[in-house]
Amino acid sequence: MLSDDKLKIAPERVEVQTEVIKSNEIFLITLPDGSVPCGYPGGLGLYYRDTRFLSALEFYVEGTEPNFLAAGTRFSSFFQCDLANPELTVAGQLIPLQTVHFRLLRLLHGALYQRFRVRNYNLFPVTLTLSFRVGADYRDLFEVRGMKRLERGEILPAQLERDGVVFQYRGRDGLYRTTLLRWDLPPDEVQPEGENVWIRYRVQVPPKERVYLYWAVGVAVDEKKGAFPGVTLPADLKGGFLTGAEVQREGFSAWRESCTQFATPRERFNQMLDQALADLWVLRSEYPEGPVIEAGVPWFATVFGRDALIAAWQTLIVNPQICREVLRFLVKYQGAKVDPAREEEPGKIIHEIRRGEMANCREILHTPYYGSIDATPWFIIVLGDFVHWTQDLEFLQEMHAPLLKALTWCTDYGDRDNDGYIEYAGDVPGGLKNQGWKDSWDGILDPEGRPVEPPVALVEVQAYLYAAYRRASRMLSLLGDRKAAKEYEERSRRLRRNFCRDFWVAEQDCLGLALDGRKRLVKTVASNMGHTLFTGILQPAAAKKVAKKLFSRELFSGWGIRTLSTAEKGYNAISYHNGSVWPHDNSIIAFGLRRYNLLEELRLLAEALFDAAYEFPYFRLPELFCGFSRRPNVRPVRYPVACEPQAWAVGSLFLLLQACIGVRVTAEGLLIQRPVLPSFLKELQIRGMKVHDGRVGIDFINRDGRVFCLPIEKTGSVRIIIEA
Incomplete structure (x- = not known):
């Protein structure tokens, strides 16, 4: 092949x-x-x-x-x-x-x-x-x-x-x-x-x-x-x-002041977080259209819709302004017409934009290019979570029209055959064959190690769509459109019901990878199913089965969860998407483990990723690393052409930390539920975290595996709610 x-x-x-x-x-x-x-x-x-x-x-x-x-x-x-x-x-x-x-x-x-x-x-x-x-x-x-x-x-x-x-x-x-x-x-x-x-x-x-x-x-x-x-x-x-x-x-001092401050007794851990803050600072660039976070150096030092949205979402706990900037930037390039050559469609969010000679000469499609099946659902998810985190209803009003356009794309263009799922064909010359986050040419394989027959409906993308509909319903209610809110709530219920029926692999007791062009379930065992957890689309019993599979020897390397099971024919520990470990992939899975209170699995995964970070220069998690099993006195193996720094790898550290301490923002205020900390971390201080219209400071203290939470400071009207 x-x-x-x-x-x-x-x-x-x-x-x-x-x-x-x-x-x-x-x-x-x-x-x-x-x-x-x-x-x-x-x-x-x-x-x-x-x-x-x-x-x-x-x-x-x-x-x-x-x-x-x-x-x-x-x-x-x-x-x-x-x-x-x-x-x-x-x-x-x-x-x-x-x-x-x-x-x-x-x-x-x-x-x-x-x-x-x-x-x-x-x-x-x-x-x-x-x-x-x-x-x-x-x-x-x-x-x-x-x-x-x-x-x-x-x-x-x-x-x-x-x-x-x-x-x-x-x-x-x-x-x-x-x-x-x-x-x-x-x-x-x-x-x-x-x-x-x-x-x-x-x-x-x-x-x-x-x-x-x-x-x-x-x-x-x-x-x-x-x-x-x-x-x-x-x-x-x-x-x-x-x-x-x-x-x-x-400039860096001002940036740090604008962000949440994290401090622990572990100096190396503090250095890791400080480096991540510095990386976020330099990856945030001023474009003529406004500030936005770029994906990674060197290959992706530009704007990617999916990458920017996920990185902004991962770092809400650090600085919600990143979200605001990313959303505003992407709206400027939201699809306005049908252009098959660049895969542009009304309401669609870009995949990538380039500004070099080859783009100007149309030798590549990125002017911009729209070949992403999941950037648009992620746009809705991130907007919904940003509004929840900040309660900025004025910004929601500003985003009202782009939100409706994105939803229309999901229903009218993303769903190619009106089956309730969104899928991609990947058949445009010069474009991407695969259009989920695993977008390499061989990133989506069937159990025989062959590319999946298109159009492809990826398992995680349907879960994103479910989460997008749920958040859209909530936002439309805030905007006073109760009829539309009810419509998208009903769409989410119908999608959840069909999803659990169509994507479950009984013999593996977990979710499959995708539906292929003939609506056959692709039973490949991959990390994609882990992304469904944070959306809440699964019942608790099914979520536990997915987690069990993710932590099997075939998927969990000891440094993190592999993109593809070692039992699959397409497995390759040194490939880009077929057996490597991606920090952002793992952080999204970790956030889902928190949703279902799978706290021991969460702690294990967080410790594995933090341990891996210590082994790389500057304690910086790269875009990805190889999927070889962890062995005593052997470091994780660097992927040769990984981006460093890379935005959603940087953001992974903060989303892992948020998942551990159980921080969630609701309309009522800051909710902290059953916090845990990695075993090596005895204390964590958080200061100046922006929530709603104020800032909060909280101490977390780890005593023999039990973590106590102590609010220290608060400004504004935000409430702090702690659940044991």
Whole structure:
């Protein structure tokens, strides 16, 4: 079975470890030593709007690579790397190993700023040739991912100027993409080399002294050659660097203040949550249409309807403003007409939007593309939960028309054959074959390991639809439309009744994966059924059976629940969707376990995911990891091309925490039911959590497995209700 998926992620080379910084629509991904090797066939580089604006960024001392010491990021937008010299002989003088230190600092603040410091620890002066190779290939991100293009635009010759270099590309879409590099100290030599430029300095460093080099790199897209709209690089690059660093610190501090504060006695756990807050901060970008959270770096650094909605929903406990921004943004692109080529339909929520050359030239469909079967139900779910959490009826009124359009899509377009279920065909050239969250070409398989015959009605999508109808009924009641509210309440009852009949696999004692194009039940055992739990579509006895299957040896790896059972023919522990572990998948399952008070299973799953997070750099859960079983003294296995950071993986930590402590917001106030904590966590403090029109602070104390809850502070009229 061969892939025909042109949208798959298959770069020519995969990095073992990278460092990423991001700010708004700009991000930089490098090797740990800060380099982007020239001609490197992987995903490294400086990106803006789906285009790579730097494809080479190398440093050499006397023509050799320096020794790597350490590297790290702060706030997910500030990078520091420490390097040292190998043993060198320069002009007959021996420079011993690691007696010259190089510290590279980078940050993003409307542009890439770099400070390069050379420190001489020797008792004698040193004179060194420092060489930097910089280049820009202007590859579209889809090219970097592995797509082949028949034609490209033209890379123009680099323009050498007194205070910098200008790289430029004339795209097939008629736009000029420009990389503007500026320096403070003029180099001794600037030498073009194809699409790259060598920049060399001959620096003299007195004993025990330091020398600094400052650079700035701006990026621009415009219809005119040589135009740099929105790019303002200061004449004083040192001042610009220091200002950018201060603005970063202040920006992150303000973001933290606007969010719920979490604190525990476990410093590593605090670091995990702090990193997640930083990742949310950098994944939130300012677009011309307004702020919105992007899906993940590097492959999905743009707006995905499903991803943005789920991440916003996961982080209601952190900051409800994320939800408000996502909903407002997506309404701007809500489907308005029937366009089969892009799978647009009235009321439908987008799958993905792209802004690069290939999108502009219609080489891909993402302008935007609407191939998602579940983004529209998720839109209704998230809107309903946001209104419940905030009691913002004015915002609900603003969303009234988009809500009705989304509901109309579900009933008139999503349900292709009037059977009460929504399904997808996946038959548009250049579009996605699978259109649920497992949207890889082979993400939905039958028990024989073959793609399911379309149209496909996924099990979890029908549960989402049930939840959407329930929330719609509640919102329409608030809006005074009791007739429509009653209609959608009745639709939800009918859907629940049919669902439990049509999707249950008696011999497996659990739910199947889907109904195929001939309405046959696909009996594949997969994690999808776990998403039904949070919706409440199952009776308690059926929910317990689903949970039992999810925690069987075939699905539970010890690090989390696999996407596909090891007993299935299509199982592959290192695949994208057929045996790997996805944190967001697990967090949604965990939230469902809480709904049915399956608290021991919830605690087990939460501890497994938190344990996994400790094993990854920065205690950051990646988009996914491999599904190998947990073994003593063996870490979870990284999935080679996973996004890090990735929005709904970041949000997973907070939804897991919310599920554990049993926090739910109702029209009456904040409800806390039978809280549990991971066994390693003895206390949890929450401060400044926004609920209704106020904020609350609560302490949770774990004493021998029993968790006590103590309200500490409250503003506004919100009530706090605690149920043992």
